[in-house]
Amino acid sequence: MPECIGRLGDWGATPLGGRKTMVKSTSWNAPNLTxxxxxxxxxxxxxxxxxxxxxxxxxxxxxxxxxxxxxxxxxxxxxxxxxxxxxxxxxxxxxxxxxxxxxxxxxxxxxxxxxxxxxxxxxxxxxxxxxxxxxxxxxxxxxxxxxxxxxxxxxxxxxxxxxxxxxxxxxxxxxxxxxxVWAWNYNSELLEKVGGKLPTSYDELDEIAAKAKADGISQHPYVWCAISSGEHITFTWYSLTWNRGSGLFDASGAPLLGEGSEARETLRWWAKTFADGLSDPSSLQLSMDASARAFATGGHLFRGPTQHYGLRVINDPDQSPIAGKGVLWEGPLGPRTITSxxxxxxxxxxxxxxxxxxxxxxxxxxxxxxxxxxxxxxxxxxxxxxxxxxxxxxxxxxxxxSSWMDVSKYKQLQDNASNSFEVVNAFYKPWYQEWNQRAEIELQRTLTGEITADQCCDNLIAAIPSN
Structure with missing residues (x-):
C-alpha cells in the first residue's frame, strides 16, 4: 500500500461526457500484448x-x-x-x-x-x-x-x-x-515557545525556525518527507512550489524551471534550510509514514507538506508523545495545495x-x-x-x-486543492516517469549540497526529450 498518494468547480449533475476534460495523451513501450x-x-x-x-x-x-x-x-x-x-x-x-x-x-x-x-x-x-x-x-x-x-x-x-x-x-x-491532500503540520506546543504566531511568508517561517534552533527549542525545526522514491521528495518540491504560486510545467508540458522560476527559487530556499542546519538531514531517508513518526517524537517544529493522514499517527496517544499537538496547516502562503x-x-x-x-x-x-x-x-x-x-x-x-485532525481545515484544503496532473502538466507525457526518477536523484544531490539548485534545475531541463 502506498504511504500516501485545482478545484474545477462543482459540476452538479452534468451528464457523463458533458464536461470539459483534459486530453491526456501518452505512450508506453509495452511488452508484446496480445x-x-x-x-x-x-x-x-x-x-x-x-x-x-x-x-x-x-x-x-x-x-x-x-x-x-x-x-x-x-x-x-x-x-x-x-x-x-x-x-x-x-x-x-x-x-x-x-x-x-x-x-x-x-x-x-x-x-x-x-x-x-x-x-x-x-x-x-x-x-x-x-x-x-x-x-x-x-x-x-x-x-x-x-x-x-x-x-x-x-x-x-x-x-x-x-x-x-x-x-x-x-x-x-x-x-x-x-x-x-498535501499539507504542512506544526507542533502547537513548540510554536507557543517561539511566540505562538504562524508565519505568512517564507522569510517569517525561517525566522521562527532559526529562533527555535537558537533557543534550543528544536535542533532541527524542519522535518520532511524526502526519500528518493515515488510520491515523496518530488511531490514535496511540487507542493512547496505550488504553495508559492507556480507549477513545474506550463500547459503544453514545457518546463518552468529556468532562472527566476518559482521552482528554482523554491529549491534554493529548501537547500538552504539543510545547509543552515534548520532541516533534519535524516529527512532524506524518510517516507511519509516515517516522517510522521519522526515528527511525533516532539523534536521538530514543522513537518513539510505531505499527505494529510500522517496526523493520525502524530495525534494518536498510543503512538505519539505529542498527541493532540500536531496541527494541519496550509503553509506560509495560504490554502494552495495538491491532492492525488x-x-x-x-x-x-x-x-x-x-x-x-x-x-x-x-x-x-x-x-x-x-x-x-x-x-x-x-x-x-x-x-x-x-x-x-x-x-x-x-x-x-x-x-x-475529529480526534486526530481539524476536519474543517481538511475540507478547506480539499476545496482549494489542485490535482497533481494540473500542478505538473507533464504528468502524462511518455517521458515523465523516467524524468521523475531523475528528479529524485538530482533533488537529493541538491539537498545534500553536492550540486546547487541551479545545477539541479539545469540538469532536469536537459533531461526532457526535445520531441
Missing part, C-alpha cells in the same frame, strides 16, 4: 452493449445481480493487510461468487500488471495510481464505465478533484478508491463486464447494503480521504477523524 487487449476487448464490450440496457437499469444497481452468470472473479490489488481478502469474502457472501485476490506489492504493481496483460491473463478489476492510469487507458486496458448502471450517480456524488481524476478524454474510466487520487478500474480483459462492475463497486463504490463500506473502512482505519461528497459533507469524516 491483439485481444486492443481489439478483442472492444468486441466484447460492443457485444455487451447490444444488450438492452433497460433490463439492467435498476434503481439500486449495487443491490441487484446482473442477468449473466460467472463462477468466479478476481482482483489484482496492491498488498494491503487483509483488506482485500476480507472484501472478497464479503462479496462472495453477498453474491455467491468467489473472488481470487492477486496481491502485488505497491512498487511492483505497474510491472506486474503489464506482465499479466502480456500473458493474456484474465483480470476483472485492479487499482491504479495517478502515475499509471494514463498508460493503462491509452493501451486500451481499462474499460469505460459511463454506460454501466448507477455510474452517473457515482459521478454526481464524487468530490470534484476525484471526479476529474476518473475521466479521460470525456469518458468515466475509474472510481476513486482513496485520496490525500488512487483509483479502481474494470479491466478490458475481464471475464464479464457487468459482474466486474459489481466487484468494482464492492471496493470503490457501494456494496449490496447501499453503503460505501470500503471508503468508510479505509477512512477510519488509515485516514484516507473518501472520494464521495456524501461522506465528506455528511458528517462521516467528522465522526472518524
Amino acid at each position: 491483439r485481444r487487449h486492443f481489439l478483442g476487448a472492444a468486441t466484447m464490450v460492443g457485444a455487451g452493449a447490444m444488450l438492452p440496457r433497460s433490463v439492467f437499469a435498476q434503481a439500486q444497481p449495487w443491490a441487484e445481480a446482473p442477468s449473466s452468470s460467472v463462477d468466479r472473479l478476481n482482483m489484482a490489488m496492491w498488498t494491503y493487510g487483509d483488506v482485500w481478502p476480507t472484501a472478497a469474502k464479503q462479496f462472495e457472501a453477498a453474491w455467491g461468487v468467489p473472488v481470487e485476490v492477486i496481491s502485488i506489492p505497491f512498487p511492483e504493481l505497474p510491472t506486474k500488471m503489464m506482465s499479466l496483460y502480456a500473458a493474456d491473463e484474465t483480470i476483472d478489476i485492479s487499482l491504479t495510481s495517478p502515475a499509471t492510469i494514463a498508460n493503462w487507458h491509452d493501451l486500451g486496458l481499462i474499460e469505460p464505465l459511463g454506460d454501466l448502471p448507477g455510474a452517473q450517480a457515482y459521478v454526481d456524488d464524487m468530490v470534484p478533484t476525484a471526479r476529474d481524476s476518473c475521466f479521460f478524454d470525456g469518458e468515466l474510466v475509474a472510481l476513486p478508491f482513496m485520496g490525500a 487520487w488512487h483509483l479502481a478500474y474494470v479491466s478490458a480483459n475481464t471475464r464479464d463486464r457487468d459482474w466486474a462492475w459489481m466487484l468494482l463497486q464492492q471496493v470503490a463504490g457501494k456494496t449490496k447494503s447501499g453503503e460505501y463500506e470500503m471508503a468508510k473502512q479505509v477512512a477510519k482505519a488509515a485516514g484516507f480521504g473518501p472520494g464521495y461528497k456524501s461522506l465528506v459533507e455528511g458528517g462521516f469524516i467528522e465522526d472518524v477523524w
Whole structure:
C-alpha cells in the first residue's frame, strides 16, 4: 500500500461526457500484448452493449445481480493487510461468487500488471495510481464505465478533484478508491515557545525556525518527507512550489524551471534550510509514514507538506508523545495545495463486464447494503480521504477523524486543492516517469549540497526529450 498518494468547480449533475476534460495523451513501450487487449476487448464490450440496457437499469444497481452468470472473479490489488481478502469474502457472501485476490506489492504493481496483460491473463478489476492510469487507458486496458448502471450517480456524488481524476478524454474510466491532500503540520506546543504566531511568508517561517534552533527549542525545526522514491521528495518540491504560486510545467508540458522560476527559487530556499542546519538531514531517508513518526517524537517544529493522514499517527496517544499537538496547516502562503487520487478500474480483459462492475463497486463504490463500506473502512482505519461528497459533507469524516485532525481545515484544503496532473502538466507525457526518477536523484544531490539548485534545475531541463 502506498504511504500516501485545482478545484474545477462543482459540476452538479452534468451528464457523463458533458464536461470539459483534459486530453491526456501518452505512450508506453509495452511488452508484446496480445491483439485481444486492443481489439478483442472492444468486441466484447460492443457485444455487451447490444444488450438492452433497460433490463439492467435498476434503481439500486449495487443491490441487484446482473442477468449473466460467472463462477468466479478476481482482483489484482496492491498488498494491503487483509483488506482485500476480507472484501472478497464479503462479496462472495453477498453474491455467491468467489473472488481470487492477486496481491502485488505497491512498487511492483505497474510491472506486474503489464506482465499479466502480456500473458493474456484474465483480470476483472485492479487499482491504479495517478502515475499509471494514463498508460493503462491509452493501451486500451481499462474499460469505460459511463454506460454501466448507477455510474452517473457515482459521478454526481464524487468530490470534484476525484471526479476529474476518473475521466479521460470525456469518458468515466475509474472510481476513486482513496485520496490525500498535501499539507504542512506544526507542533502547537513548540510554536507557543517561539511566540505562538504562524508565519505568512517564507522569510517569517525561517525566522521562527532559526529562533527555535537558537533557543534550543528544536535542533532541527524542519522535518520532511524526502526519500528518493515515488510520491515523496518530488511531490514535496511540487507542493512547496505550488504553495508559492507556480507549477513545474506550463500547459503544453514545457518546463518552468529556468532562472527566476518559482521552482528554482523554491529549491534554493529548501537547500538552504539543510545547509543552515534548520532541516533534519535524516529527512532524506524518510517516507511519509516515517516522517510522521519522526515528527511525533516532539523534536521538530514543522513537518513539510505531505499527505494529510500522517496526523493520525502524530495525534494518536498510543503512538505519539505529542498527541493532540500536531496541527494541519496550509503553509506560509495560504490554502494552495495538491491532492492525488488512487483509483479502481474494470479491466478490458475481464471475464464479464457487468459482474466486474459489481466487484468494482464492492471496493470503490457501494456494496449490496447501499453503503460505501470500503471508503468508510479505509477512512477510519488509515485516514484516507473518501472520494464521495456524501461522506465528506455528511458528517462521516467528522465522526472518524475529529480526534486526530481539524476536519474543517481538511475540507478547506480539499476545496482549494489542485490535482497533481494540473500542478505538473507533464504528468502524462511518455517521458515523465523516467524524468521523475531523475528528479529524485538530482533533488537529493541538491539537498545534500553536492550540486546547487541551479545545477539541479539545469540538469532536469536537459533531461526532457526535445520531441
